[in-house]
Amino acid sequence: MLALILAAAALQAPPTSFAGPRAGVELPQLKGVDVVEKLEAELPKDLEFRDPEGRTVSLGSLFDGKRPVVLSFNYENCPQLCSLQLGGFVDALNQETQWTVGEQFRVVTIGLDPNEDDEHAQLFRERVLGQYRGGEAATAAEGWTFLRGTTETVRALADAVGYGYKYDEERDEYAHHAAMALISPAGRVARYLYGIEFEPQVLRLSLAETAAGEFVSTRDRILLSCYVFDPTSNSYMLRMWTIARIVLGVMALTTIGSLWWLHRNVKPKKLLSAAAK
Numbered sequence: 001m002l003a004l005i006l007a008a009a010a011l012q013a014p015p016t017s018f019a020g021p022r023a024g025v026e027l028p029q030l031k032g033v034d035v036v037e038k039l040e041a042e043l044p045k046d047l048e049f050r051d052p053e054g055r056t057v058s059l060g061s062l063f064d065g066k067r068p069v070v071l072s073f074n075y076e077n078c079p080q081l082c083s084l085q086l087g088g089f090v091d092a093l094n095q096e097t098q099w100t101v102g103e104q105f106r107v108v109t110i111g112l113d114p115n116e117d118d119e120h121a122q123l124f125r126e127r128v129l130g131q132y133r134g135g136e137a138a139t140a141a142e143g144w145t146f147l148r149g150t151t152e153t154v155r156a157l158a159d160a161v162g163y164g165y166k167y168d169e170e171r172d173e174y175a176h177h178a179a180m181a182l183i184s185p186a187g188r189v190a191r192y193l194y195g196i197e198f199e200p201q202v203l204r205l206s207l208a209e210t211a212a213g214e215f216v217s218t219r220d221r222i223l224l225s226c227y228v229f230d231p232t233s234n235s236y237m238l239r240m241w242t243i244a245r246i247v248l249g250v251m252a253l254t255t256i257g258s259l260w261w262l263h264r265n266v267k268p269k270k271l272l273s274a275a276a277k
Contacts, residue, residue: 033175036162041189043160049110049147052121057147059157060187062108068190068210069106069183073154073163073176075113076124084196085178090131092198101132102143105207110157111148112165112174121148161189182210 045060062069072089074082086109093101101107109128111121125146129137132144149157158165165176182191190210193203 038162049149071181088196096200107144
């Protein structure tokens, strides 16, 4: 077990960032485009959206009390950022084979554009899911839901998780951040992941920490007890006090074991030697 804990240092992940305006410069079109983390906030599960086939889907129906949900905000006609973000996300999922979409967790992608029609919504879904694990789109489709809504419902959900976005009429596109929210099985915000690249180990541990216990392996339980998520670096950092306690505990057990062995073996030999003299 100690070897596993010490080997866990390899899971340190570098921070992920994306380009933006220079510090101190706020562009008018980006005013209000920010992510204000609302940890433990409860999602409005009574909101209703439409799937790519035009069927009504209640947000609450996507939570079963067992599996966490990865929530993202994107749209089909996004010029670049959405493709980069979802492409990086799918790439990490393809490398992380222990967690499968639809089995241990769900993904919900909310379309920012309320005018997106069924045809474009279906094309968007096919394009994204077509990258998943060599084309296992059918498997992923059961656990990855693409939804659209009215301006009011999309805004209500985005506000609930602190996701700011803005429509730029001049460029006919939405200004938004590359950010995803991890939602607990009970429907509360648990974690945020930023950027367009995701370390598979960080993604797995984030899901494991958010999920119900039955989906978490023993190995991940050990790692989570030794690591804490650092939102500034978008990675897991060692809990030094936890590591110190484990090392001290091992040292104490080793010392006690050595003393017990000496008591059982060395003392009787000395007594026998003295009796022989």
